[in-house]
Amino acid sequence: MASLSDPRISNPVLSSLKIQSNDRIIFIRENALADSNFIITHLLKQFFYEKSRVCFLTLHNTLDHYQNVGKKLGYDLKEAIECNNIKIVDPLADIVEGIGKEIEESFEESQMLKCLFLSIKKHIDNYCSLKDCPVYLVIDDVSHFLDLAIDLSQIISFINYCINLTNNDNISVVINAHVGSKNDEIVAKSVQHICDVFVEISQLKTGKSTDITGLMTIQRGDSINNYHYRTFDRGVKTFHPGETIYNLYK
């Protein structure tokens, strides 16, 4: 019996997502100009509630951002880092370090992904050896590898390695990808092909609205659920299409 404090019941986004422990590969596709970041920040809330461990690869937003949003959603990321519940892998610092250096010593494409994966693997192995609890690998925006001029095949194989981690029953993977160009589409389609839960965030087709921020599609197997969502300063509300008007003016 789930308690009322369970965010999967009380939080509108998480109750629409209905992520279970047997959902091994969760893929979030962010279409151009939409912002899917709230899915990850909400999922983190659920993971912390479930006392899972998280390895978090941040490429798009900084730790400060997640800390600030986390506080609004009711969890403290920095505290979680201190308690060793989450490990942040932040390649941005290395990229800044590598600027201006010769290619041999700075980020060489294939080497970079290899190093990244090895450090992720190290953290996850570490968590797995600690206790028998679920471990999540969260990748915020895998499509940024394309910006770094990394070959498409290498990105796919990096994703492949990450997904193979789920062979261990305790490990699940959450991947976020932005789709704007052709190559993004290839990455996104290939992850979509193997994922258990597919979440798509897009803007409204008709333009911008003050009542609705965008459209959220959740696909699990054959069942497809469409939601509208609206972001507020301190949370996100979800609606079934058409019922927005009743919820907003309550």
Add this chain to the structure above:
Amino acid sequence: MEKGKLYSIPGTVISTQHGHLLVSSGIDSLDTVLGGGLPVGTVALIEEDFRGLYSKVLLKYFLAEGLTAKHSIFIASQDVNPANIVSELPAVIESDPEPENPSKGHEINDKMKIAFRYQNISSAMQSSHIKHIGHHFDLSRTMSFSDLENSDIYYWTGQRIETGTNSFLNPAYNDLLKSVKDKIKEGKFFLKDNPESKTILRIGIHSLGSPMWLPCRKSIHSMDSSSQDLNMFIFCLRALVRSANAVAVITVPSYLYGEESLERCIHSSDISMRLQSFTGTELENNQSLQDYHGFFYLTKLAAINSLASKHPGSVEYVFKLRRKKFVIDMLHLPPDIGDDKENKKKESVPMLGCGGSNKHLLEF
């Protein structure tokens, strides 16, 4: 971020809503659209208008505001000499050169009845709740030489490029990134640095990705493959700026690129806006748009440190360049009165032939 320490930086203000450190873009109305100003640690991308005239004005405002607030400046361009841009910066003045709302007409406006559905929609942009943090500038005068002399300005012209192996096709991008990084290091702008008096580095890059930025002639490349360089540059710059007390404004001549090739740049930048001037288009002669010079689109306003973006939603903005001031305004179509008069004028034009001049509509 410790807020107490940040308060001391001149020319910045902390947004009460999200705890951002904001700097002014120099244009009052643009700050309002952006929700107070440009957050420090972000990259703003401006898609240039066709001739690049108005985007340059925006860049100049951004730099002039920085100089006035005693920020450090980094200016880069391959198209024009960056020293020229700096020498044309508008002069700072005490008050708004061309105020929007003359106070005399207020009483009459209040009494006027308008349709009830428009009652809650303000005619001008609501700026009262956001305190203006910037200064006022006069576009008709240029900043005095003495102001420029005492400021910390770094010019990057792309002249001294070391050719080394790097991951960019065009070494210029690499060199520019390196210069920005060196500047940040030298001025101690990194967040981890703790200099005695903190200030902000304003990075202005003019016409990034223009034909001057194409890779060297040895390799055959089109604009398409050079957008790869652009994507990587903006992503790296973003990583750099995030880790420092810096804010970057980049103008890109987007019309040179295909429709989708700037998508990644927009994704990597935090704020993205587009200027579309009426010059040379059919909108130029449109009666209802004659007060304005072009459309201003706010393509992206990322939600940083928060869940909700401050994007104003479905509002259409226009800009106009007055003699002394650049203004961004909400688009209002004027009442359909003026057209009638002109139609009548056209009808009353004397015609040759047997019909005579004032032919009644019912007459055959």
